[in-house]
Amino acid sequence: MNSVVPSSANAVIPAMPPHRLSVVVPMYNEAENVEPLAKRVHEALSDYPHPWELLLVDDGSSDDTPLALEAATKHYGPHVRVVSLMRNFKQTAAMQAGVDAARGDVIVTMDGDLQNDPIDIPRLVGRLLNENLDLVAGWRKDRKDGMVLRKIPSRIANRLIARITGVKLNDYGCSLKAFRADVIKNVRLYGEMHRFIPAWLATVTTPRRIAEEVVTHHARQFGQSKYGISRTFRVILDLISVFFFMRYRARPGHFFGGLGLIFGVIGSLILTWLGALKLFTGASIGQRPLLQLGFFLIIASFQFISTGVLAETLARIYFESGAASQYRVRNPDEPGDSDSWHQPGQATGA
Structure with missing residues (x-):
């Protein structure tokens, strides 16, 4: 003890x-x-x-x-x-x-x-x-x-x-x-x-x-x-x-890339199905909301994989590098010596 x-x-x-x-x-x-x-x-x-x-x-x-x-x-x-x-x-x-x-x-x-x-x-x-x-x-x-x-x-x-x-x-x-x-x-x-x-x-x-x-x-x-x-x-x-x-933190591409792949796969499946429908049946697909959704998901996929990863990674590097501090000190102190520490047994102000 x-x-x-x-x-x-x-x-x-x-x-x-x-x-x-x-x-x-x-x-x-x-x-x-x-x-x-x-x-x-x-x-x-x-x-x-x-x-x-x-x-x-x-x-x-x-x-x-x-x-x-x-x-x-x-x-x-x-x-x-x-x-x-x-x-x-x-x-x-x-x-x-x-x-x-x-x-x-x-x-x-x-x-x-x-x-x-x-x-x-x-x-x-x-x-x-x-x-x-x-x-x-x-x-x-x-x-x-x-x-x-x-x-x-x-x-x-x-x-x-x-x-x-x-x-x-x-x-x-x-x-x-x-x-x-x-x-x-x-x-x-x-x-x-x-x-x-x-x-x-x-x-x-x-x-x-x-x-x-x-x-x-x-x-x-x-x-x-x-x-x-x-x-x-x-x-x-x-x-x-x-x-x-x-x-x-060490693999941001796995997070954003995973979301991008999910959106990309769904968008690709939608566009593939619409393309097959147009090719084999001659159906009109130009006015279908599903076509717009497919293109939107493909675009979102690229956004997640590229812009998201780049932005989040750069933000973390920005803060961890110390290049820009989150505060500004007015008249910072010098390191000082042992006299600027309260020593054991030292009296304090009255």
């Missing part, structure tokens, strides 16, 4: 191999939550036995969030770093910006609305390292959203995602996750794919190295939720993309 170190935040910090920890928190119009969030993170990690940093990503906030983030940096020191995006690029891009800027061997992501509890961070990291995993995802088993219209679609989506992707998790939507940096940095996030990170991770590692852990969930205290019922429809569309890239 692992020895433990009691935390001042009433948490239990398991013994774990040496590492550096980066906590990434995307924030958009969360001015009231910045100070209490930074305080809770420092309380939860005050006795953390390894160097750590806190990255707060301002996703182009239009309220006083930038000022609150600047105040937090001055108050706590250089281990609290701010990544400011030039405009609102949405949560996925903000999370990717934080992951790119993180310098730790372990990266933990969480929401900035205080619904995730930083007290769970040491437990997730301990399990990640001690059980040799690549991802430990949080499971909000006792959710405090308070809206049935949000919980039911979320549960349906979780089951649908697990069934289609083959990654069996109870809660895909929880942002509190612990990753090995060398694994998550091999995955590029775009669009609104942050909720599918476990599925994307399964393209670079085995699902056996992905686990979940029950975490604390609080009701939102300040600000307004950025999620609505329309998210369910976006999840369905994103799920189609995830399914395609998980099954046909």
